[in-house]
Amino acid sequence: ADAGEPAKAEVSVYLPEEYETSGLAYPTLYLIHQYGGNNRSLLGMLQMPDEVDKLIENGAAKPLIIVMPNVGGTGRQTKPNDDYLIGEIIPFVDGKYRTISRREGRATAGWSRGGADAMNQAFLHPEVFSLAGGYASGGARSLPGRDLVKAHNQGLFPLQFWFYAGTNDQFGLHFANRELVKLLTEVGVPHVYVEDDGDHINRVVERAKESIVFFSKILGAGVVSVQPHGNLATTSGAIKSRR
Numbered sequence: 001a002d003a004g005e006p007a008k009a010e011v012s013v014y015l016p017e018e019y020e021t022s023g024l025a026y027p028t029l030y031l032i033h034q035y036g037g038n039n040r041s042l043l044g045m046l047q048m049p050d051e052v053d054k055l056i057e058n059g060a061a062k063p064l065i066i067v068m069p070n071v072g073g074t075g076r077q078t079k080p081n082d083d084y085l086i087g088e089i090i091p092f093v094d095g096k097y098r099t100i101s102r103r104e105g106r107a108t109a110g111w112s113r114g115g116a117d118a119m120n121q122a123f124l125h126p127e128v129f130s131l132a133g134g135y136a137s138g139g140a141r142s143l144p145g146r147d148l149v150k151a152h153n154q155g156l157f158p159l160q161f162w163f164y165a166g167t168n169d170q171f172g173l174h175f176a177n178r179e180l181v182k183l184l185t186e187v188g189v190p191h192v193y194v195e196d197d198g199d200h201i202n203r204v205v206e207r208a209k210e211s212i213v214f215f216s217k218i219l220g221a222g223v224v225s226v227q228p229h230g231n232l233a234t235t236s237g238a239i240k241s242r243r
Contacts, residue, residue: 028105033068045204132159144183149184194207
């Protein structure tokens with residue numbers, strides 16, 4: 001799909017196999033690429049659509065739409081990129097595809113700096129997303145900070161997180177992720193944090209698939225679409241925090 005000028009606005013979109021025949025509206029996961037990457041980085045890395053099709057076919061994941069935008073290789077977490085994702089990409093996707101176009105139907109996650117971007121976006125725009133996460137997420141002090149997290153109104157906009165880091169990450173990002181775990185625990189934001197002996201790359205695909213299963217179960221499956229893209233909600237479940 002193309003939301004504008006191809007040089008800066010290409011968007012890769014995964015649709016579940018049943019999309020063309022079901023007539024249902026589906027939840028959406030926005031996957032954000034790493035620093036220096038683009039929308040096709042995670043498309044190839046996660047071997048979509050084959051691997052996600054398998055997760056859905058074997059019942060591990062419920063059908064969902066996955067959107068991989070190109071948010072630029074540099075200058076991340078800036079207002080222009082924020083406006084682009086929230087103000088252009090999401091309305092474009094909701095207008096073109098049968099999505100559950102409210103926060104209960106949207107999740108966002110990413111790899112490396114993209115994971116930090118995604119988790120920051122959830123706190124900056126909790127009216128847009130209800131779930132967020134990341135894989136080997138971070139960068140120089142780029143994960144959500146104390147002021148941002150403490151300012152969040154969990155009662156008004158409940159957020160839930162799933163994120164991962166490896167203890168052999170060459171950038172040492174697991175230390176920052178552990179601090180985020182402490183902060184989320186302190187403010188009472190439900191989360192699942194997974195840590196293993198992986199590095200910055202070698203376990204990311206495996207963990208990303210786990211997160212897709214997790215997000216899809218919380219978001220729910222497709223729902224009857226009474227409009228091309230209706231304001232429909234799905235049920236959300238509780239998450240047990242584990243360290």
